[in-house]
Amino acid sequence: MHELEDLKDAGLKVTLPRIKVLEVFRSAKTRHLSAEEVYHRLAAQQADIGLATVYRVLTQLEEASMLARNTFNAGKAVYELNEGKHHDHLICLDCGRTEEFNDPTIEKRQKVVAESFGYALRDHQLALYGYCPDCAAKRAKG
Amino acid sequence: MHELEDLKDAGLKVTLPRIKVLEVFRSAKTRHLSAEEVYHRLAAQQADIGLATVYRVLTQLEEASMLARNTFNAGKAVYELNEGKHHDHLICLDCGRTEEFNDPTIEKRQKVVAESFGYALRDHQLALYGYCPDCAAKRAKG
DNA sequence: AACGATATTGAGAATTATTCGCGACAGCCG
DNA sequence: CGGCTGTCGCGAATAATTCTCAATATCGTT
Ligand SMILES: [Mn+2]
Ligand SMILES: [Mn+2]
Ligand SMILES: [Zn+2]
Ligand SMILES: [Zn+2]
Numbered sequence: 001m002h003e004l005e006d007l008k009d010a011g012l013k014v015t016l017p018r019i020k021v022l023e024v025f026r027s028a029k030t031r032h033l034s035a036e037e038v039y040h041r042l043a044a045q046q047a048d049i050g051l052a053t054v055y056r057v058l059t060q061l062e063e064a065s066m067l068a069r070n071t072f073n074a075g076k077a078v079y080e081l082n083e084g085k086h087h088d089h090l091i092c093l094d095c096g097r098t099e100e101f102n103d104p105t106i107e108k109r110q111k112v113v114a115e116s117f118g119y120a121l122r123d124h125q126l127a128l129y130g131y132c133p134d135c136a137a138k139r140a141k142g
Numbered sequence: 143m144h145e146l147e148d149l150k151d152a153g154l155k156v157t158l159p160r161i162k163v164l165e166v167f168r169s170a171k172t173r174h175l176s177a178e179e180v181y182h183r184l185a186a187q188q189a190d191i192g193l194a195t196v197y198r199v200l201t202q203l204e205e206a207s208m209l210a211r212n213t214f215n216a217g218k219a220v221y222e223l224n225e226g227k228h229h230d231h232l233i234c235l236d237c238g239r240t241e242e243f244n245d246p247t248i249e250k251r252q253k254v255v256a257e258s259f260g261y262a263l264r265d266h267q268l269a270l271y272g273y274c275p276d277c278a279a280k281r282a283k284g
Numbered sequence: 285a286a287c288g289a290t291a292t293t294g295a296g297a298a299t300t301a302t303t304c305g306c307g308a309c310a311g312c313c314g
Numbered sequence: 315c316g317g318c319t320g321t322c323g324c325g326a327a328t329a330a331t332t333c334t335c336a337a338t339a340t341c342g343t344t
Binding site: 071074077090092093099101103105106109110112113114116117118119120121122123124125126127128129130131132133136 | 262
């Protein structure tokens with residue numbers, strides 16, 4: 001549980017909402033969760049944590065690099081545990097199934113492109129959209 | 143002005159709001175415009191077009207492939223004329239300056255990645271974020 | 285262990301971006 | 315010209331997220 005140390009290192013007090021939100025991510029079968037989803041899971045376990053607090057905590061944990069934020073198809077943001085290894089996403093347009101990948105060639109080329117414009121690259125967001133094998137099969141007949 | 147034909151081909155009537163919205167994009171110095179921005183430009187030229195209509199028209203023109211929609215840093219969507227050639231974006235975190243690029247290597251690799259997961263790739267969204275030369279210089283001192 | 289300065293929380297109001305619902309109106313085929 | 319319908323403008327309604335503020339919890343210090 002050295003996550004509590006991470007909180008302190010980020011200048012954040014170790015509070016129940018922060019601990020519980022982290023627990024939700026650690027014990028979730030779905031890696032990517034929206035604020036609403038986190039809120040509902042907390043509610044389900046009688047942790048009386050307000051939605052506003054969930055939003056605040058998610059933002060703080062992201063700033064502390066303990067969570068990573070993503071806005072896939074836009075609309076709502078989703079968060080996931082930041083385990084150090086960067087990755088991008090491949091999402092099914094039908095069922096929402098999400099795959100994670102890291103392609104060194106793409107990562108490298110991004111730097112090259114940024115440099116060619118004289119930019120100092122700081123971040124990037126890449127999401128691929130398509131149909132997963134299952135959904136592709138279904139829509140073949142439909 | 144064969145854009146009017148494009149409208150008809152998309153099953154859309156040729157109406158003033160649709161014509162004016164297209165004009166705004168054709169005559170704008172900034173390529174990427176949000177609904178609000180389009181709305182204000184129309185208001186500035188006494189075209190009394192409602193904001194809801196602007197949103198509706200932007201959506202329709204995108205469905206007709208005459209405009210392309212992007213949601214960079216999330217928050218609000220921006221549209222641009224769709225001139226056929228696909229491109230991705232490199233955006234300055236400071237001033238918002240936006241560069242457009244198309245890297246064949248990245249495009250190719252995206253297909254490879256999708257296929258490796260058995261997905262049928264349909265779309266993707268890539269945005270690079272960094273500091274443009276000007277802003278990088280400013281923050282060197284600051 | 286109790287104290288107190290300060291950070292944090294919960295609830296609801298407020299914001300921001302976008303969509304809906306509806307009566308009035310305008311394009312378009314004939 | 316005359317409608318049948320698609321469209322429009324407007325204000326209300328949603329959806330996601332942030333803000334306000336009084337009540338409360340945390341944690342270094344007695
Ligand atoms: Mn992920
Ligand atoms: Mn562009
Ligand atoms: Zn699927
Ligand atoms: Zn800049």
